[in-house]
Structure formats: structure tokens, C-alpha cells
Amino acid sequence: MGISLDxxxxxxxxxxxxxEALRYDVTPVGLHYLLIHFDVPEVPPDWRxxxxxxxxxxxxxxxxxxxARPAVRRIVTMECAGNGRAQFEPxxxxxxxxxxxxGTGEWGGVELAPLLEEAxxxxxxxxxxxxxxxxxxxxxVEQAYERALSLGEALAGDAMLxxxxxxxxxxxxxxxxxxxxxxxxxxxxxxKWLERITVLDRPFDGxxxxxxxxxxxxxxxxxxxxxxxxxxxxxxxxxxxxFMTRRRFVEAGPCRxxxxxxxxxxxxxxxxxxxxxxxxxxxxxxxxxxxRWAWSHWTWTWQAEPGDHDLLCRARDTAGNHQxxxxxxxxxxxxxxSVQRVxxxxx
Amino acid sequence: MGISLDxxxxxxxxxxxxxEALRYDVTPVGLHYLLIHFDVPEVPPDWRxxxxxxxxxxxxxxxxxxxARPAVRRIVTMECAGNGRAQFEPxxxxxxxxxxxxGTGEWGGVELAPLLEEAxxxxxxxxxxxxxxxxxxxxxVEQAYERALSLGEALAGDAMLxxxxxxxxxxxxxxxxxxxxxxxxxxxxxxKWLERITVLDRPFDGxxxxxxxxxxxxxxxxxxxxxxxxxxxxxxxxxxxxFMTRRRFVEAGPCRxxxxxxxxxxxxxxxxxxxxxxxxxxxxxxxxxxxRWAWSHWTWTWQAEPGDHDLLCRARDTAGNHQxxxxxxxxxxxxxxSVQRVxxxxx
Numbered sequence: 001m002g003i004s005l006d007x008x009x010x011x012x013x014x015x016x017x018x019x020e021a022l023r024y025d026v027t028p029v030g031l032h033y034l035l036i037h038f039d040v041p042e043v044p045p046d047w048r049x050x051x052x053x054x055x056x057x058x059x060x061x062x063x064x065x066x067x068a069r070p071a072v073r074r075i076v077t078m079e080c081a082g083n084g085r086a087q088f089e090p091x092x093x094x095x096x097x098x099x100x101x102x103g104t105g106e107w108g109g110v111e112l113a114p115l116l117e118e119a120x121x122x123x124x125x126x127x128x129x130x131x132x133x134x135x136x137x138x139x140x141v142e143q144a145y146e147r148a149l150s151l152g153e154a155l156a157g158d159a160m161l162x163x164x165x166x167x168x169x170x171x172x173x174x175x176x177x178x179x180x181x182x183x184x185x186x187x188x189x190x191x192k193w194l195e196r197i198t199v200l201d202r203p204f205d206g207x208x209x210x211x212x213x214x215x216x217x218x219x220x221x222x223x224x225x226x227x228x229x230x231x232x233x234x235x236x237x238x239x240x241x242x243f244m245t246r247r248r249f250v251e252a253g254p255c256r257x258x259x260x261x262x263x264x265x266x267x268x269x270x271x272x273x274x275x276x277x278x279x280x281x282x283x284x285x286x287x288x289x290x291x292r293w294a295w296s297h298w299t300w301t302w303q304a305e306p307g308d309h310d311l312l313c314r315a316r317d318t319a320g321n322h323q324x325x326x327x328x329x330x331x332x333x334x335x336x337x338s339v340q341r342v343x344x345x346x347x
Numbered sequence: 348m349g350i351s352l353d354x355x356x357x358x359x360x361x362x363x364x365x366x367e368a369l370r371y372d373v374t375p376v377g378l379h380y381l382l383i384h385f386d387v388p389e390v391p392p393d394w395r396x397x398x399x400x401x402x403x404x405x406x407x408x409x410x411x412x413x414x415a416r417p418a419v420r421r422i423v424t425m426e427c428a429g430n431g432r433a434q435f436e437p438x439x440x441x442x443x444x445x446x447x448x449x450g451t452g453e454w455g456g457v458e459l460a461p462l463l464e465e466a467x468x469x470x471x472x473x474x475x476x477x478x479x480x481x482x483x484x485x486x487x488v489e490q491a492y493e494r495a496l497s498l499g500e501a502l503a504g505d506a507m508l509x510x511x512x513x514x515x516x517x518x519x520x521x522x523x524x525x526x527x528x529x530x531x532x533x534x535x536x537x538x539k540w541l542e543r544i545t546v547l548d549r550p551f552d553g554x555x556x557x558x559x560x561x562x563x564x565x566x567x568x569x570x571x572x573x574x575x576x577x578x579x580x581x582x583x584x585x586x587x588x589x590f591m592t593r594r595r596f597v598e599a600g601p602c603r604x605x606x607x608x609x610x611x612x613x614x615x616x617x618x619x620x621x622x623x624x625x626x627x628x629x630x631x632x633x634x635x636x637x638x639r640w641a642w643s644h645w646t647w648t649w650q651a652e653p654g655d656h657d658l659l660c661r662a663r664d665t666a667g668n669h670q671x672x673x674x675x676x677x678x679x680x681x682x683x684x685s686v687q688r689v690x691x692x693x694x
Contacts, residue, residue: 012443249484
């Protein structure tokens with residue numbers, strides 16, 4: 001692997017969740033992963049959310065207007081669609097995540113559907129577009145960051161507009177004053193620094209929808225849109241690390257291994273762990289998730305014997321989705337949910 | 348440049364401050380830079396701070412005991428001693444910072460000196476050792492993270508023990524429940540997850556003191572210890588970025604450039620800006636720092652003309668320290684305070 005200056009610039013500003021933070025039910029602010037497409041924008045003092053497009057009546061709402069509505073809180077596990085990208089061979093150039101682009105927040109705000117109902121979605125509407133304050137150039141195109149959801153997902157799902165994270169006002173880097181949160185979907189859907197919601201009568205064809213975030217095996221393929229989070233289990237790397245290599249050192253004897261598992265398609269059905277590099281697997285003890293779209297805690301006791309070992313874990317969900325041992329390469333380096341491997345020396 | 352897997356693992360867990368966050372007087376939690384040597388440790392429920400060693404009487408203090416003492420709040424700019432490391436040629440392998448390993452926090456807690464006075468420092472004491480909860484292996488040596496200060500610095504300086512950041516309890520990643528903050532010094536001094544303070548009657552010879560954090564021009568040199576923060580100015584990159592290259596795009600005409608400047612030796616005397624790659628320099632407008640060890644805000648109006656430009660900024664302090672155009676290479680890749688260069692295309 002050789003990471004370029006461009007990728008290092010991205011890695012130094014965006015950050016993953018150090019995996020020992022898998023021990024928290026809800027990720028403390030500052031440890032949740034963060035992917036900022038352009039810059040954290042300046043928010044104008046007269047910020048308003050504008051909801052318009054193919055609707056009966058346009059809405060313009062201040063943060064106080066939103067806070068006056070019925071509030072909802074959801075514990076949601078969010079993951080970057082590019083998590084695992086740096087493990088692809090051939091190398092895919094973009095934000096170089098290993099496996100740590102994840103976090104779980106307790107998001108507070110209002111549900112999306114009642115706002116759309118209040119505006120009155122007109123006959124013929126097909127999608128809802130979410131426009132952000134942050135601007136920049138991506139793939140040669142100057143743009144505000146924008147992503148759309150189908151009208152069905154926007155109305156029927158658990159999508160919400162969040163102005164709080166973990167009981168405190170939304171921090172700037174997570175989209176203050178207001179962001180979309182679409183539980184179960186990869187993070188690119190949950191548009192930060194939201195200022196415009198536009199109901200569309202035809203599909204959105206912007207860069208982040210039709211070029212980025214598609215699963216393409218070659219450059220000339222149109223590809224399939226990236227949507228929901230594929231299942232993944234991650235463990236807290238046991239023992240203590242070497243500073244530079246992050247290799248783990250564990251004392252021989254019983255070693256409690258813990259982690260989290262999640263899927264955006266269905267509840268997690270099982271987590272399995274291997275201490276012999278994947279030859280044999282044992283079931284971990286799995287706890288119920290604290291919320292519909294939050295990760296599940298799991299534990300497993302390893303009888304650690306002296307020597308070098310590769311610890312692996314993998315999840316599957318009740319819809320039959322599971323984690324592959326090897327990733328499926330694609331142009332954008334998305335959806336690499338291949339199993340985590342942690343190199344451990346037992347002393 | 349080619350960054351290795353080891354370095355990428357560090358870059359994905361530790362993170363810099365996205366430079367647009369230079370716009371905030373105090374860095375919001377989650378945007379402040381973060382360097383975690385080993386893991387964010389688990390804190391035992393019966394945590395106590397123990398102060399002992401070469402003293403008249405040992406102290407054992409709970410967080411409530413500390414909160415019952417006179418509180419102090421200081422706005423402090425903190426920077427990693429390795430900031431700028433990734434710019435060195437030949438390449439230095441460790442946490443690969445570009446220029447973003449900085450942040451300013453409003454730290455709340457108690458002063459260090461009164462605690463040492465209460466314990467009664469005995470005749471012959473020379474240093475004070477700060478021991479952390481986080482453990483791991485560094486340079487082949489298993490260790491808890493530990494660093495010492497001279498008795499003079501510990502008693503006469505502005506060192507404090509912080510249990511709050513920006514008015515809220517200290518977050519885990521910044522050292523909860525208690526950390527040392529040594530204003531004006533590079534961040535390695537401000538030991539996180541503090542559990543032991545030991546007054547020593549001879550100099551501390553642990554790894555982080557005698558091997559790491561020394562300015563050495565060759566491996567066999569003993570080198571000089573890294574101490575205070577050398578002056579630096581950084582600007583908010585103007586205009587909008589390209590996602591991948593982070594190159595900036597600005598409209599022609601007057602462009603307000605702003606940033607911050609700091610030094611751990613003395614107040615900032617001046618900030619200069621160049622828009623021609625360093626041939627000519629203009630004085631920026633410099634505001635007073637909000638606290639003795641906090642950064643100063645500066646602004647400058649650039650008459651941006653179409654074309655490609657390198658914007659540079661540099662600070663000097665009232666003690667005569669300044670920023671070099673080119674860094675001075677050293678084994679550990681420390682103290683690279685060479686001037687920031689921001690590539691801008693004016694349209």
C-alpha cells in the first residue's frame with residue numbers, strides 16, 4: 001500500500017472511530033466517524049430550512065419552529081459507504097478508510113414525513129432532494145452537496161431531521177444547525193448542514209447521486225446505487241497495542257473479546273468469531289440492539305494460547321445478508337464489509 | 348510521498364483539526380486535534396488521583412475532591428510536537444500530520460502548584476512525573492504513557508489538572524476523568540487519563556522522555572528535549588475546495604483571508620501574508636489573544652487576480668522566534684513550523 005498526499009490530506013481531516021470506542025453503547029461526540037465532503041460551512045445567522053418544489057405549499061422553518069414540533073430521539077448506527085476502501089486491491093483513491101468509519105449517535109429532532117405531509121406532496125412527485133450548505137468541486141463539477149431519497153423512503157422510513165446529538169446541540173462537524181438522518185442507510189444519505197428540501201417530479205441526476213455512490217465494476221458501467229448498510233461486526237482489539245504497528249499483545253488465558261454488529265437491512269441474527277484465521281468459527285453472545293437501527297453488543301471468551309493469532313469476526317442478519325471473507329472490488333471502493341482481522345500476539 | 352499501512356492506521360484513528368475550524372475562537376469538541384498514543388483506556392470506577400513520591404504526605408483525591416477546590420479556566424492552544432511531520436523529506440515514519448494537529452480548548456480544573464504545595468515537596472526533588480492509564484508498547488518497551496516536568500515548571504508555570512473541556516465534562520478521548528494541561532508546551536506534555544503524580548529526586552528516564560520527543564539530527568545523537576510550542580500562523584483556506592486534491596477555488600476580487608497564530612514562548616508580535624509564493628510579504632491585522640496561551644485571530648484582505656497562486660502566512664513572537672520557509676529535518680519529525688502554503692486558483 002502507498003497512500004498519496006491527496007489521500008493523506010483527506011485522512012488528516014476526516015477521522016474514524018478508534019475501535020476501542022466500540023465499548024460505548026453510544027459513541028461520545030468526537031469519537032464518531034466523520035466524513036466532510038467539502039468544508040464545514042459557515043452558517044448564515046438568518047438560516048432557515050426551506051421545503052419546496054412539487055408541493056402544495058412551501059414551508060420556511062427556523063430552528064425554533066422545528067424545536068416547537070414533536071421531538072423524536074433515535075439511536076442510530078451510521079457507517080461510511082467507503083468504509084474498508086483502503087483494503088481494496090487494486091488500490092482505490094479516495095478517503096482511505098480501513099474499518100473504522102462508523103459510530104452510533106443518539107440523534108434528536110423531528111420526523112421527516114409529517115413535514116412533507118404538511119407541505120402537501122403533489123401528484124407526480126417521485127423523489128425528495130436534500131441540499132446542504134457546503135460547496136466545492138467533485139469530479140470536476142462545482143456543486144453544493146446534494147442527495148435524493150425516493151418519495152417512498154422519505155415518507156415511510158424512519159428518516160428524521162436532527163438538531164441534537166447525544167442530548168446536546170448538533171456540533172458543527174456533524175451538520176449544525178440541522179441534518180438529515182436516514183437510519184439504516186450509509187452516511188452519504190444523511191445530508192449535513194441541510195438548508196433545502198425539494199420535492200421532485202423526476203429523478204435527481206446530480207453528481208453525488210448518478211456518479212458517486214454507485215457500485216460499478218468498471219468505469220463505463222452505470223452501476224447500482226449504494227443504499228443500505230451491509231452487515232458488519234467489529235471487535236475492540238483486545239490487549240494492548242504497539243504504538244506504530246497497532247499489533248495487539250494479550251496475556252495467555254481467558255480473554256474477553258467484545259464488539260458490536262449491525263445491518264441496515266434487518267436485525268443482526270448472529271455474530272461468529274474465529275481465532276484460527278477463519279478455519280473454525282464460534283458463536284458470540286449477542287445482546288438485543290438498544291434501538292431498531294443501532295448496533296448490537298456481543299461478547300465472546302477466547303482461551304488465548306501463546307503464539308501469533310488472527311482474530312476474525314463476522315455478522316449475518318435475519319434477511320440472510322452476511323460478510324464475505326474477501327471484498328468485491330468496485331470502482332468507487334464502496335461497501336467493503338469483508339471480515340475484520342486483528343493480529344494478536346499472546347504472551 | 349508514500350504513506351504506509353502503519354501510518355494510515357494512525358491517521359485513521361488520530362485526527363487533525365480541519366483548517367476551516369480556525370474560524371472558531373475555541374475549537375468545538377470533536378474538531379480539536381487528537382493524538383492517542385495507545386488506546387483510549389477504560390477508567391476503573393474507583394479511580395483516584397494519587398500524588399506521592401518525594402513529598403511530606405501522599406494525597407489521594409477523587410474527582411469530587413478536585414471539584415471542591417478553587418476552579419480555574421484557561422483558553423489554551425495545544426499543538427502536537429509532530430505537526431508538519433509528513434512534510435519532511437526524507438520521510439519520517441510516525442503519525443503523518445500535515446499542518447492540522449492543533450486546537451484551542453477552554454480547559455476547566457484546578458491549578459497544579461497548590462496540590463504539590465499541599466503534599467509538601469521535599470528537599471532534593473527535581474522533577475514531577477505524570478502517569479497515565481493508557482498502556483502499550485513503544486519502541487519495543489511496554490509502558491504506561493508517562494512524562495515528567497521539571498519542579499520549576501510544575502510550580503511556577505500555568506500547569507493545571509483539567510476535568511472539563513469547553514464547559515462540559517472532559518470527553519474520553521481528551522483524557523477523562525482528568526488530564527494535565529501545560530499551557531505553551533507541545534501536547535505530549537499534557538498527559539491524558541492521569542492517575543499518578545510522583546515527585547522525583549532524580550530525572551525521569553522513561554521512553555517518552557529520553558528517547559521520544561527529542562530533537563535529534565541523527566539516530567546516535569542524544570538530542571535536545573522538545574518543550575515549548577514554536578510560533579506558527581495558519582489560515583482558513585479561502586474559497587471552496589476540490590474534494591480530492593483540496594485545492595482552493597476563489598472568485599477574483601477582494602478576498603478576506605483569516606487565520607490564527609500562536610507561540611509557546613511569547614505573545615505573537617506579527618503575522619505576515621504573501622500571495623506570490625513568498626517573494627513579498629504584507630502585515631496582517633492581528634487581534635489580541637483571548638488568553639495568555641491562546642491563539643490570536645488575524646485577517647488580511649487579498650486582491651485576488653485570476654490565475655494560480657500560493658498563499659503563505661508566517662508568525663513571529665515578541666521573543667524573536669519566527670517560522671522558517673523550509674523545515675529543519677530531524678529523526679523524530681518534530682517541530683516543523685515551516686510556513687503554510689495554500690494552493691489557490693482564482694477564477
